[in-house]
Amino acid sequence: MTDPGTHARRGGPPLLAPGLAWAALTLATLVLQVGTRPGADPATTLALLRDHTTTAELAATLLLASAVPFAVWVATVHHRLHRLGLRVAGPTLGLAGGLLAAGMLALSGAAGWAAAATAALAPDATGGVVALTELAFAAGGPGFVVAFGLLIAGVAVPTLLGRIGPRALAVVGLVLAGAAVVAVLSLVLPALSFLLPVVRFGGLAWLVWASAVLPVTRRRVGGAGAADASGGAGVVRESEVAR
Numbered sequence: 001m002t003d004p005g006t007h008a009r010r011g012g013p014p015l016l017a018p019g020l021a022w023a024a025l026t027l028a029t030l031v032l033q034v035g036t037r038p039g040a041d042p043a044t045t046l047a048l049l050r051d052h053t054t055t056a057e058l059a060a061t062l063l064l065a066s067a068v069p070f071a072v073w074v075a076t077v078h079h080r081l082h083r084l085g086l087r088v089a090g091p092t093l094g095l096a097g098g099l100l101a102a103g104m105l106a107l108s109g110a111a112g113w114a115a116a117a118t119a120a121l122a123p124d125a126t127g128g129v130v131a132l133t134e135l136a137f138a139a140g141g142p143g144f145v146v147a148f149g150l151l152i153a154g155v156a157v158p159t160l161l162g163r164i165g166p167r168a169l170a171v172v173g174l175v176l177a178g179a180a181v182v183a184v185l186s187l188v189l190p191a192l193s194f195l196l197p198v199v200r201f202g203g204l205a206w207l208v209w210a211s212a213v214l215p216v217t218r219r220r221v222g223g224a225g226a227a228d229a230s231g232g233a234g235v236v237r238e239s240e241v242a243r
Contacts (some may be wrong), residue, residue, distance in 0.1 A: 015211035019071040023204055024074070027067035032059035036115075038137040039190070042130045048120035049129060056116035063140065064109025067102045072206065074098030077155055080214060086158040092156020097117045101147035109142025145199045149180020152203055155210060166213050169206070176203050 015049050016073060036051040049056050081091040115132035118125050156173030159165045176199055183195035 005088065012157045013076055014216075015073060015076055015214060016208075018076060019208050019211035021069035022066055022073060023208055024201075026067065026204060027061050029063045029066065031057075032062065034059065035147050038134055038141075041107060042126045045133055046119055046123070046126050046129050049116045049133075050123060053116050055121040056119075060109045060112030060116060060136070061113050062109075064106050067105040067109070068106060071102040072150060073211070074102065077210070077214070080216070081155070084162070084164055084215065086162045086164070088158055088161075090158040090161075092154070092171040094151045097150025097154055100145050100201075104139045104144040104147055104166045108136045108144065111136035111139060117124055122170055138187065141193075141196050142187050143181050145196055145203075146184040148203050149177040149183075149199060152180070152206060155178035157214050159210075159214070165210070169210060169213060170237055173210075176206060 018135065032055055034056045035055075036048055054228050075098075077147050078091050078095040078098075081094075103185035111132045115129050115136060118132060119129045120130070150175045154178065156170040159173075180199045180203075183192060183199050184190040186196060
């Protein structure tokens, strides 16, 4: 029985389902990638897409579809952090970054599909194919990563300040968010491109980790407004994952 003076806050729907769905679609897209690279010889890019049109279109379709579970995760974690009493700017900034990142995934997938379709239907349209391929990279690479970093920071900071999850989760998240800020410079400094997969796939693992360990319920002492007034810090008696 709940002791008088304690109040359990419900954290909303589960995070693992959309998190794992996004991870699966992301990895499937990686497996099906036909190997086009930004700045590659236009003839090589055109030939790759023309010779592997079906695979390229499927990869682009899965990438576009991955934006849906990603956006669901973003909305769910925002709801959870607010329900756990973390009514600070971080979750809202994370929501903004997450929805922008989902939009970048969708744009990258749509541009990649259009590039493959154009290569198959108009083999001489080298300029159009290259432009679409570069757009797909810019949106799905630096564009996605910098917005993803904002989402990660928006979850990591309130998690750290509110003490609702492992400290290591928040620290790793902040490191990834910092790397994401630097990674966007790869648009003009290609030497920094190595940071893109670091943030993308490191962030993927971080997102699944966060999905598994962020608590669903939170017990706090005092009135209903105590945690809200303090941003959730300093009033936690116990955090636990609902069974």
